[in-house]
Amino acid sequence: MGYSDQRFTVNLSILFTELPLLERPAAAAAAGFRAVELWWPWVDAPVPERSELDALKQAIEDAGVRLTGLNFYAGQLPGPDRGALSVPGEESEKFRANVDVAADFAHSLGCTALNALYGNRVDGVDPAVQDELALENLVLAARAADRVGAVVLVEALNAPESPKCPLVSAEKAVEVVDKVNAATGLGNARFLMDLYHLSMNGEDLPRVIAAYADRTGHVQIADNPGRGAPGTGSLPLEDLLDQVREAGYEGWVGLEYKPGDRPSHESFDWLPAGARAAR
Numbered sequence: 001m002g003y004s005d006q007r008f009t010v011n012l013s014i015l016f017t018e019l020p021l022l023e024r025p026a027a028a029a030a031a032g033f034r035a036v037e038l039w040w041p042w043v044d045a046p047v048p049e050r051s052e053l054d055a056l057k058q059a060i061e062d063a064g065v066r067l068t069g070l071n072f073y074a075g076q077l078p079g080p081d082r083g084a085l086s087v088p089g090e091e092s093e094k095f096r097a098n099v100d101v102a103a104d105f106a107h108s109l110g111c112t113a114l115n116a117l118y119g120n121r122v123d124g125v126d127p128a129v130q131d132e133l134a135l136e137n138l139v140l141a142a143r144a145a146d147r148v149g150a151v152v153l154v155e156a157l158n159a160p161e162s163p164k165c166p167l168v169s170a171e172k173a174v175e176v177v178d179k180v181n182a183a184t185g186l187g188n189a190r191f192l193m194d195l196y197h198l199s200m201n202g203e204d205l206p207r208v209i210a211a212y213a214d215r216t217g218h219v220q221i222a223d224n225p226g227r228g229a230p231g232t233g234s235l236p237l238e239d240l241l242d243q244v245r246e247a248g249y250e251g252w253v254g255l256e257y258k259p260g261d262r263p264s265h266e267s268f269d270w271l272p273a274g275a276r277a278a279r
């Protein structure tokens with residue numbers, strides 16, 4: 001057990017952002033990793049030019065890393081937006097336009113996990129109307145993911161940093177997962193267990209792990225406070241990841257932390273070089 005038994009993937013939307021997008025996959029490879037994940041990289045373009053998609057695919061392939069996770073279009077991340085799929089009007093339309101583009105792009109790189117961020121509450125809109133729209137859009141996303149052999153992930157964010165997001169507890173996110181699976185019958189909606197967000201919400205992490213590991217499709221980590229590398233805060237991340245493993249989760253663990261005021265490649269000193277290259 002320990003970090004050496006985990007399969008880590010580097011989030012290139014929060015790490016290596018000091019580099020242009022197309023240089024980040026090679027930088028992750030140079031740091032010893034073989035797997036990367038991304039938020040939707042084109043925050044203003046749910047349907048980017050074909051040439052942009054092709055260039056990113058090429059950069060990932062040339063670096064010799066695999067893409068293990070991709071967020072659907074989610075607006076401006078990490079804020080002010082927190083997703084698009086529950087936001088009526090233009091944002092929902094953008095999400096819908098993106099669904100097949102993101103699923104096909106993921107598929108072209110063998111990526112089998114697509115994260116669908118819920119979005120903020122909108123002043124003056126009935127929350128029930130937003131939740132109904134969200135379910136419709138999550139069903140579309142789950143069907144598109146299923147078409148390419150992928151899962152659709154539903155993530156709980158944290159209330160202090162996302163005060164308008166309604167999905168700020170594991171229980172609430174898993175409730176949405178269950179609703180999507182009940183609506184599609186596909187069983188490919190899964191919980192994204194982000195230990196940083198859940199700890200910011202004050203959740204009992206061992207309890208959450210025991211309760212929901214079997215419905216978890218992806219895990220992400222950062223330390224708390226600060227959303228930095230493991231060891232920069234007070235979360236017992238190595239132990240918590242052991243618990244996740246013991247509870248039956250064997251998938252990827254996304255490094256979704258901020259490097260701090262140092263280049264990203266210097267932020268992996270907590271992880272033995274031999275433990276980075278999991279495939």
Ligand SMILES: O=C(O)C(=O)CO
Nearest residue numbers: 071077078155157194
């Ligand atoms: O917006 C965030 O903080 C996320 O974790 C997105 O995946």
